[in-house]
Amino acid sequence: MKNKTKAFKHLEKWEGTLANCIRCGYCFEHCPLFKYTGWESDAPRAKIITAFGLLSGEMGPSESAAHKLFSCFYCKRCEAACSSGVKLTEVFTDAKKDLIEMGFNGPGTTSTTQMNCARCLICLGACPHEARSHEKGRGIVVDPVKCKGCGICIEVCPAGAAKIQNSFGTNRKDLMERASLFMTTHTSAKAIVFACNWSYYPDLQASALPDAETRDKSYEILVNMCGGRLERQLLMAPFIHNAWGVMVAVCPDEKCEHNGNLRAKERVEDLRNTLKSIRIDPERLQLVQIPAGDKTKFQAEIDTFVDRLNVLGPIR
Amino acid sequence: MKTIDEERLRAIVGEANIKTDPSDLYIYGSDSSVHHAMPWAVVRPKTTAQVQAVLRYANEALIPVIARGGGSGMCGQTVPVMGGIILDMKGMNKILEINLADVYCRVEPGVVDDDLNLALKPHGMFFPPTPASSRIATIGGEIANNASGVRSVKYGATRDAVLGMKVVLPNGDLVNLGARTRVEASGYQLHKLMVGSEGTLGIVVEATLSFVPIPEFRCMGIANFNTLKDAGDAISSIMASGAIPSMLELVDDVAIKAVNKTMNLGLKEVAAALIFEADGMVREAVDYEINKMKVICQKHNGEDIYASYDPKERDKIFLGRKSLFPALSKYDDNLASTSLADDMAVPYSKMAEMAGKIHEIADKYNIVMTAYGHCGSGCMHTKILMDTKRKDQWESARKAITEVYDYVRSVNGTTSAEHGIGLSKAESFKIEKADSLHLLSLIKKAVDPNNILNPGKLSQAPEDWVTATNLRYSVNS
Ligand SMILES: Cc1cc2nc3c(=O)[nH]c(=O)nc-3n(C[C@H](O)[C@H](O)[C@H](O)COP(=O)(O)OP(=O)(O)OC[C@H]3O[C@@H](n4cnc5c(N)ncnc54)[C@H](O)[C@@H]3O)c2cc1C
Ligand code: SF4
Ligand code: SF4
Secondary structure: OOOOOOOOOOHHHHHHHHHHOOOOOOOOOOOHHHHHHOOHHHOHHHHHHHHHHHHHOOOOOOHHHHHHHHOOOOOOHHHHHOOOOOOHHHHHHHHHHHHHHOOOOOOOOOEEEOOOOOOOOHHHHHOOOOOEEEEOOOEEEEOOOOOOOOOHHHHHOOOOOEEEOOOOOOOHHHHHHHHHHHHHHOOOOOEEEEEEHHHOOOOOOOOEOOHHHHOOOOEEEEEEOOHHHOOHHHHHHHHHOOOOEEEEEEOOOOOOOOOHHHHHHHHHHHHHHHHHHOOOOHHHEEEEEOOOOOHHHHHHHHHHHHHHHHHHOOOO | OOOOOHHHHHHHHOHHHEEOOHHHHHHOOEOOOOEEOOOOEEEOOOOHHHHHHHHHHHHHHOOOEEEEOOOOOOOOOOOOOOOOEEEEHHHOOEEEEEEOOOOEEEEOOOOEHHHHHHHHHHHOEEOOOOOOOOOOOEHHHHHHHOOOOOOHHHHOOHHHHEEEEEEEOOOOOEEEEEOOOOOOOOOOOHHHHHOOOOOOOOEEEEEEEEOEEOOOEEEEEEEEEOOHHHHHHHHHHHHHOOOOOOEEEEEEHHHHHHHHHHHOOOOOOOOEEEEEEEEEOOHHHHHHHHHHHHHHHHHOOOEEEEEEOOHHHHHHHHHHHHOHHHHHHHOEOOEEEEOOOOEEEOOHHHHHHHHHHHHHHHHHHOOEEEEEEOHHHOEEEEEEEEOOOOHHHHHHHHHHHHHHHHHHHHOOOEOOOOOOOOOOOHHHHHHHOHHHHHHHHHHHHHHOOOOOEOOOOHHHOOOOHHHHOEEOOOOOO
């Protein structure tokens, strides 16, 4: 049987938790990483198994093991779903601390700063987790333990220097492509709904519907990581592809870990004014706040929005 | 370990659908059981043709192949005891057809149970076997394990909802089994042979399933009992009376105390509680069933009997049962809730005695065991809470489990009601099925002469489950 390694001094306190996790897998259906890649080894349970493997010495520390523990958006959907009260993200954070001390580092989902940084320091102020600092001679430095991967820095960076290396389908380019794909392949398409991963969207999680059932779909839900990341270009993109409307779903006030909902509110308000100025009914861009887990409310909001769009008709 | 022709596998499924990194392999070496073993590669086929090609290669090269759905099996069914290729079937996740006129649906094996139900709901239909793990369990895994759940007392297990399927055999041949009709008497029911085969006979690549209408009315009730015997007698009388519950669940005092301790629910700490439910399209019919069950509970000294149609009230009644799982995990930081001897079935009349026996054995070996389950279908669950670091606790668990199964068989019960055999329950399974094991191995040999599909499971599993694989816990020596 196994020998525990002493090198994981932060992770060590979770030894009991790692045994108490019953490995039921209830944590993985909603994880955006798993949903994107479909690999179980990207799911939260896999990270717990990795942490156990590292702590027990069954698995040696390696780039790929570190990569698994560094890849997480800290949306905490897994914790809400856990059957056994495991504080998954706290385990990941401690594992990250140990791995960093051993010389492993990201990139995971955490942001990194590239060469073309203009040193404007906007991202420092925008980061809700104080993960960014400016160091003389090194420029902008990201603390991978503090960074929670919300990606707000990426959207505020005017030079395109802040990046998430592994975005698991949540970066602007991917989302724009998926919005365009839905709008152009469905004659019935009317709306794009951007939802943060907290929204427990009412769609199927890990399976696909028969083609006959999706042919007449009027809206597509696209999961971004945080409402705070939704910027102008992305929100307007569906309109270019003849969308009748765009909906943004974020957490209720005070409920967002990154205060991204407040940013989203400002952005949407601002864009509604823009729409008005070009004589497009601002009703076509809606923001709704959905309490975590309330799929029914979310579906009702979408249905109301689509009904409203049906009254408004296409944009002429 | 044999060398695997990774290039050949890559050519079959594509670069994006194969994993060979040790950390990925380590992860895919576990499921929800106590076991762990390393596979040699993980391959994710997207089409039937790819499954066929992988099996042709593996059959030629004599490499084990283990199908994997959600990896929520509780007895090590997907743990690769002899290494080999894990076939991650979650890549085949399409619902192919919902045919309302002919009342069936066709799905790929990686479709998740909850997703199928979400897709059926707008049509007023549901797929009833629904295990508690329905949020991650796949149809392939449910078929291979003959999964069932709280409503199986009325609607049956997976076996009852499978009309037909397409299966890839170990030599790569594709066969169509069963039919798309409600009844079929055209020879051997080979599709039913696949049900419960735990991935040892063929890889299910498509299933044709029946579904039923979602009932208009649901009413749930609860009754408390001061002795386990009274609760057990009530279960037996309800089932014998011809009542048709859509759920009949028992929770014992250890379970109630665990829920109170960890969740502060303030449930009355009685010897046992029964939760019963009836459903239907006509309210009077549901009333009739509920009243029948209430009267029987009363007759057997049930107390605080109460039932409601209100969804909020129903949630409240079910909360204790629903909270049981997390409550057991959180029971004590030093005790892990392990899936061992966790789903035997006994005749209704033995339900109470079985629960009593579990308590007696737990006391004897100084471990915590609770008794609860889908008593309406004869299924009794237990969890063993133990300090998994202590070797002596594993020894105690081993002895306790042997005694539990000895009792189960002595009253004509069966080793597994719903979670399957895999590795953890092989010992009792082999004793229970001693006279048919030879037949079983003849079937296995005929279908899989090279023994490549999930070898080392069921009748081939090592007798001693503790040493069958590495345990997935750190155990002090
Ligand atoms: C918390 C929890 C609660 C549970 N509750 C219940 C319950 O109420 N009722 C119940 O019955 N079970 C329950 N289970 C056990 C388990 O979830 C079920 O048996 C489920 O059916 C397994 O499905 P899976 O997709 O996870 O299969 P896996 O665990 O991935 O595989 C199980 C078996 O199926 C085989 N298999 C998978 N896909 C295929 C395929 N396409 N072709 C051939 N063989 C295949 C595998 O080789 C393996 O032998 C529970 C498990 C957990 C963790
Ligand atoms: S916090 Fe979110 S991203 Fe991270 S593992 Fe959990 S579900 Fe996945
Ligand atoms: S839901 Fe919780 S107990 Fe289950 S596998 Fe995930 S972390 Fe472990």
